[in-house]
Amino acid sequence: MGCCTGRCTLIFLCSLQLLAALERQIFDFLGFQWAPILGNFLQIIVVILGLFGTIQFRPRYIVVYTVWTALWVTWNVFIICFYLEVGGLSKETDLMTFNISMHRSWWREHGPGCIRRVVRPSSPGILEDYSYVSVTGCIIDFQYLEVIHSAIQILLSLIGFVYACYVISIFMEEEDSFDFIGGLDTYSYRQPPQEHVELKPVKPVASAAAETLMRLTHL
Structure with missing residues (x-):
């Protein structure tokens, strides 16, 4: 296959997916988002597995990459619904942290243009280490x-799924054509064994002439 085929395109797409997943994993770790961390x-x-399968x-x-891609699309649709609060979901819940902690998305306080202020309460009876975080000026909201x-x-x-199905079909066609050609080589084009020819040694001309001369001298 040449470089401009579906195989090379799938390799490029898998590389982009790997970089995007690594970038997302870093920020989910910073926000202690355990559910997305596991998904990432x-x-x-699986992307590394698909990349290896495409190259080798x-x-x-x-096929494993293709099946997981469908599940990955479903998971990301759920995340979109979660942060847009579709169907009764609320982005203020601790669902993404498995209810272990009250952490939120890292982008909530560190988004572009966000100004983060820590305000300590002055009311009596409140622990000294308690503080309130105020975030203002965000260009884009974290959700x-x-x-x-x-x-x-x-x-x-989705693009990777399409190209993965295309590459699988190409690989299957190549395997079928390879077996077919191998079968022809095995049966149709087999040459019959050649008969062995028994070779007899030929006497050199000089030795034959000397033998004839010796016979004439004995006459």
């Missing part, structure tokens, strides 16, 4: 940044 980890493993001509690995990340993942996954 599986995504990285392993259709089974690409829309999360939606953009998920939308990019969905776009790359």
